[in-house]
Amino acid sequence: MGKHRENKRKPKREGKTITVGKAESVPPGRGATVKLKDGTEVALYNINGAFHAIEHFCPHKGYPLVDSRLYGHIVECDLHAYRFDVRTGECFTKKSCSIERYDVFVDEGFIKIVV
Numbered sequence: 001m002g003k004h005r006e007n008k009r010k011p012k013r014e015g016k017t018i019t020v021g022k023a024e025s026v027p028p029g030r031g032a033t034v035k036l037k038d039g040t041e042v043a044l045y046n047i048n049g050a051f052h053a054i055e056h057f058c059p060h061k062g063y064p065l066v067d068s069r070l071y072g073h074i075v076e077c078d079l080h081a082y083r084f085d086v087r088t089g090e091c092f093t094k095k096s097c098s099i100e101r102y103d104v105f106v107d108e109g110f111i112k113i114v115v
């Protein structure tokens with residue numbers, strides 16, 4: 001069995017709250033790449049008005065997940081169709097490929113992510 005790719009742009013867990021932008025800038029059914037100051041990245045999604053954040057990286061071969069297609073709360077990697085739950089980071093295709101999720105909330109119209 002091959003090793004998974006390592007996400008070199010995964011944010012460090014620091015319990016830090018980061019303001020990433022206005023809630024209206026990510027419409028329902030869409031995703032956005034959030035680039036943090038230290039060069040790390042998170043994939044942010046708006047699913048029916050609820051925001052979710054996961055790693056921006058498919059552990060299979062490293063494809064950026066925001067560029068992939070959404071089916072409700074499932075994102076399907078465009079390269080080889082691994083499927084992830086954007087609410088939990090769980091990989092349905094291969095459990096061991098599950099990715100990190102991050103807390104997201106909206107405060108006075110601004111999206112905040114806890115990394």
Ligand code: FES
Pocket residue numbers: 058059060061062063077078079080081082
């Ligand atoms: S890179 Fe192969 S399924 Fe995502």
